[in-house]
Amino acid sequence: MTAPRRWQVIVVAVGRWLRLAGPATGRRIGPLLSGRTRPVTTVATAVTDGRPVAVAVTGSDDGTVRVWDLTTHRQTGPALTFPHP
Numbered sequence: 885m886t887a888p889r890r891w892q893v894i895v896v897a898v899g900r901w902l903r904l905a906g907p908a909t910g911r912r913i914g915p916l917l918s919g920r921t922r923p924v925t926t927v928a929t930a931v932t933d934g935r936p937v938a939v940a941v942t943g944s945d946d947g948t949v950r951v952w953d954l955t956t957h958r959q960t961g962p963a964l965t966f967p968h969p
Contacts, residue, residue, distance in 0.1 A: 893954060895940050897924035902942060904954060914957045922946035 893913060894905040902917035902924060917940075926943035929936065938954045948963040 892936075895927055895929060895954070897927050897942070899923050900944075902927065902940060902952060904957070917952050917957055917959070919950065919959055919963075920944050920946060920948070 892907050894907055894910070896903045896905060898916070900918060900920040900923055904913040904917070905911060906913055920942075922944045924942045924944050926941075928941045930939065930941075931937065939960065940952045940954055941949060942952065943949050947966050949966070950963045951960045952958070953960050
C-alpha cells in the first residue's frame with residue numbers, strides 16, 4: 885500500500901507501544917499500536933520510488949519483528965519470531 889505524496893506522520897516508540905502523530909501539531913493520530921510484551925527497541929519506515937509506504941516495522945528484545953499498517957493502525961500479519969542468541 886502506498887500513501888499519497890502529502891501523507892506524513894511521525895512514528896514514536898513509547899515503551900511497548902507505537903504512537904503516530906501529525907507533524908504539524910504533534911497530536912496523536914488514532915489509537916496506540918500495541919501487542920508487544922517488551923519495549924520497542926527499533927522502528928523503521930520505508931520509501932519506495934520516492935513515495936512513503938504506509939507501514940512501520942518494529943523490533944523488540946522480545947524476539948519479534950512486527951509490521952504495522954499505518955492507515956488501519958493494525959498489525960499486518962503474525963509477528964516474525966527469532967530466537968534469542
